[in-house]
Amino acid sequence: MADLLSHVLLAYAGCTIASWYRPIPDRWIAVVMVGAVLPDLNRITLLVANGTLEAALGTPFDFGALSTLGGGIVLAGIGAMVVADRHRRAFAALLAGVLSHLVIDGVKAYADGAAGAWLYPFTWARHPTPSLYVSSDPAVLAVAVSVAVIAFALDRFAIRPQ
Secondary structure, three states: OHHHHHHHHHHHHHHHHHOOOOOOOHHHHHHHHHHOOHHHHHHHHHOOOHHHHHHHHOOOOOHHHHHOHHHHHHHHHHHHHHOOOOHHHHHHHHHHHHHHHHHHHOOEOOOOOEOOOOOOOOOOOOOEOOOOEOOOOHHHHHHHHHHHHHHHHHHHHHHOOO
């Protein structure tokens, strides 16, 4: 849970900082925050096994692909179709959240020293990771909360005072 919350908070902080240069309405910041959650939908395997869906569809299926760039593009496309209007803007906002999630996950520690194949379907390459953090470490959430609070405070009281 700390990993998911940290992704959402860092997406908020990134959008808030980006809005200092070009205003971003709050509703689109919320859409980016939803996009930051999309790659973690692969955790649905805690409830439904891949084999169950394979049997229902009659074709091989793996939820692990949702935490890749290709899976994020597909999920952002599905999410953009749900929006009544401004499909392209919704797709861009959801994809921005997905990309922030994947970049942040690209620098976490893995046992073998290489990140996952998160650039699938474009390449199977696994780049070496700097192993900056372990996702289960509570300090990661503390840093994410601190960054989000600082971005919020600067935005509300220094950059755009009401």
